[in-house]
Amino acid sequence: xxxxxNLAESLTTTIIAFTGILAFIAGWVLxxxxxxxxxxxxxxxxxxxxxxxxxxxxxxxxxxx
Amino acid sequence: xxxSLVRVQSVFSFxxxxxxxxxxxxxxxxxxxxxxxxxTVDVRKFRVIKxxxxxxxASKVQEYAFINFDLDADLGSLFNWNTKQVFTxxxxxxxxxxxxxxxxxxxxxxxxHRSASRLHLKNERAKYNINDITGKFSDRENITLSLYWxxxxxxxxxxxxxVGLSEAFTLPPLEGKEKVxxxx
Numbered sequence: 001x002x003x004x005x006n007l008a009e010s011l012t013t014t015i016i017a018f019t020g021i022l023a024f025i026a027g028w029v030l031x032x033x034x035x036x037x038x039x040x041x042x043x044x045x046x047x048x049x050x051x052x053x054x055x056x057x058x059x060x061x062x063x064x065x
Numbered sequence: 066x067x068x069s070l071v072r073v074q075s076v077f078s079f080x081x082x083x084x085x086x087x088x089x090x091x092x093x094x095x096x097x098x099x100x101x102x103x104x105t106v107d108v109r110k111f112r113v114i115k116x117x118x119x120x121x122x123a124s125k126v127q128e129y130a131f132i133n134f135d136l137d138a139d140l141g142s143l144f145n146w147n148t149k150q151v152f153t154x155x156x157x158x159x160x161x162x163x164x165x166x167x168x169x170x171x172x173x174x175x176x177x178h179r180s181a182s183r184l185h186l187k188n189e190r191a192k193y194n195i196n197d198i199t200g201k202f203s204d205r206e207n208i209t210l211s212l213y214w215x216x217x218x219x220x221x222x223x224x225x226x227x228v229g230l231s232e233a234f235t236l237p238p239l240e241g242k243e244k245v246x247x248x249x
Contacts, residue, residue: 005067012076020083024090031146033091033219040087044080052072 004058012051019043092221095147129194132157132171134210136186138228143216144179151176152215153184155191159208162199169195171210 019040027036134155143151154173161167171191176182213227 001067008072009075012072012079016076016079016083020087024087027091027146028094033146036087036091040084044076047080048073048076051076052069054069 001059001061001063003061008051008058012047015047015050016044019047088220091147092218095145095218096221096224129196130157131194132191132210133188134172134186134191136184136189136212138182138184138212140176140182140184140214141179143214144182147218147221149177149217149219151182152217153212154215155210155212157195157208157210159206161197164198167198169193171195 020043022043023036023040026039027033136155138153140151140153152173152175154170156168156170158166158168171193172189173192174184211227213225216224
């Protein structure tokens with residue numbers, strides 16, 4: 001379970017950081033702030049979906065009492 | 066990360082941090098990057114009428130200057146992807162008797178888009194008819210009109226600038242007693 005927690009945390013960090021960079025680049029290249037906001041929000045939604053619901057991949061090493 | 070609620074909180078907090086960082090980068094990139102507004106403004110005073118007028122909601126009778134002007138401006142280079150709108154205004158400045166520098170805005174406009182940033186106005190009537198703080202405008206000399214712009218970004222700091230200066234002109238003496246409302 002602790003492995004799962006590590007995975008969840010590293011996943012959220014990388015997804016959201018990457019989304020931030022992509023959002024900035026998208027807005028810069030397309031020269032419109034709208035795209036920055038869209039890319040940023042959709043990437044964040046992806047991060048939420050990947051991390052928050054209790055997927056079984058986070059429970060691969062459960063604790064043995 | 067041991068429960069869903071904790072994960073929600075963690076993801077959201079990192080999201081706000083990243084959002085703030087991206088906004089800071091955006092603001093920096095649009096303020097520091099070479100934004101050189103090569104606006105060619107040519108403000109020419111066309112005609113000046115001055116008359117005694119009643120202020121529409123006060124009983125004090127003062128002297129007002131009615132100014133018409135020509136304006137030729139291209140403020141397109143001020144628009145980048147971070148600009149929400151550009152507020153531009155023309156202000157008349159002159160030395161006065163009571164204070165050494167007086168300045169009054171006679172006209173302004175909001176440009177929400179780059180397509181609206183090419184201004185060609187001929188004999189445009191000033192939006193705001195100005196009056197002097199002493200109440201008398203007679204024969205004021207050395208009045209110059211200049212165009213100012215103010216860029217309002219989506220994220221970041223506001224920036225101002227001025228461009229274009231007309232030559233100095235002198236107001237004619239008081240015209241007849243026209244009972245004209247000041248908000249023409």
